[in-house]
Amino acid sequence: MDSTTIAQMIRAGLPDAEVTVSGDDGVHFEAVVTSESFAGKSTLQRHRLVYATLGSKMGNEIHALALRTELPTPLNPSSPG
DSSP states (O other): OOHHHHHHHHHHHTTTEEEEEOHHHHHEEEEEEOGGGGGTHHHHHHHHHHHHHGGGGGTTTTTTEEEEOOOOOOOOOSSSS
């Protein structure tokens, strides 16, 4: 398993998500997932959404996944650029 494949799997399950995955040993990974789908959900519910995108890979090919789940930062219309 590699970080690119994990990111693709998360994006397939959460198409609106921005995903960054890192991890060099092939079994331990860290991911930052930003998605509107997380609105109104607890941290546990957000993590479950992400884990669901990985299915049976979690606990098998992916031994550990540290997650940071975030909502997109709204753009400030009064800020330049």
